[in-house]
Amino acid sequence: MLPPVIAGVDGSAESLAAAEWAAREAARRDLPLRLTHVWNWHPRQDDGEPVTAAQRHQAARVLRQARGRVRAVAPNIRPYDEQMEGPATAALLKAAEESELLVLGSRGLSGVTGFLVGSVAQGVVARATRPVVLVRAGEEPADEHLPAPGGRPSILTGYRDVILGVDLGDPCDTVIAFAFEAARLRGARLRVVHAWQPPSPLGLGPGEIGLVSGPQWAGEWLGFLSAVLQVWRDKYPGVEVAETVVEGRARSALLRAASGASLLVVGRHLTDRPAGPRIGPVTHAAIRPHSRLRSSGGTPIVGCPVAVVPHE
Incomplete structure (x- = not known):
């Protein structure tokens, strides 16, 4: 199987923008798209917290929302998804090893350009052995075009x-x-x-x-x-x-x-x-x-x- 384009999603606006960008990139490269959700994504959760029914339900909802966004911008892409247990940085680094490239979201600042890179994204960028693309919240398909x-x-x-x-x-x-x-x-x-x-x-x-x-x-x-x-x-x-x-x-x-x-x-x-x-x-x-x-x-x-x- 060809290595996929992987998007890390957590339900935030920036991760959904990353999923959309990853779908367009997968279409350009004629590669499969994987949507990855990691439990313990948020720093407030303790590492090693047991996976609960609520977490499973939340993960399914996040992935379902991301699939909907993907279908809207790249209807020919049929993404598959996975759920991984954190810590988030380690899980995403493991996912990146299997990817053509990994796409993560970075929060835009007050609706304008620029990046706010959290500790997870920065940790992945600093350690990944595969390319990582950072996409800001609010990124639209038209933004790539003249x-x-x-x-x-x-x-x-x-x-x-x-x-x-x-x-x-x-x-x-x-x-x-x-x-x-x-x-x-x-x-x-x-x-x-x-x-x-x-x-x-x-x-x-x-x-x-x-x-x-x-x-x-x-x-x-x-x-x-x-x-x-x-x-x-x-x-x-x-x-x-x-x-x-x-x-x-x-x-x-x-x-x-x-x-x-x-x-x-x-x-x-x-x-x-x-x-x-x-x-x-x-x-x-x-x-x-x-x-x-x-x-x-x-x-x-x-x-x-x-x-x-x-x-x-």
């Missing part, structure tokens, strides 16, 4: 850009492949972003400062980015690619680029650390509300789903 003439929301128009953040100091094939495939499945443009910072004058040799300019550095990085992507352009000739190099911090560049996108793709190292698994600063910025950028008008920047792809 607006119709006159600015009206539509699901009949083309997809918005897929955004990929690339660290040219450590470009990872696993993350790049995920982004190219996501763009191919959508028929979307892939916009690849690399942020660079000029070297400190202390790192330059005598007489070199006057020979270096911002445009020269930008040109060098753009050439490097093009070289890294060439093999992927050859592998995915049908994907339109736009390359962007930006002077500044990577987290700021990615958050700005993700405004109006259909999906933001970032990577996370799988390397073990003495302090345990961690989310890198760029990925952390993409999924945490306190790190999100605001435009000059005070509007939050990031609102699209975020795919966190683990890699060696």
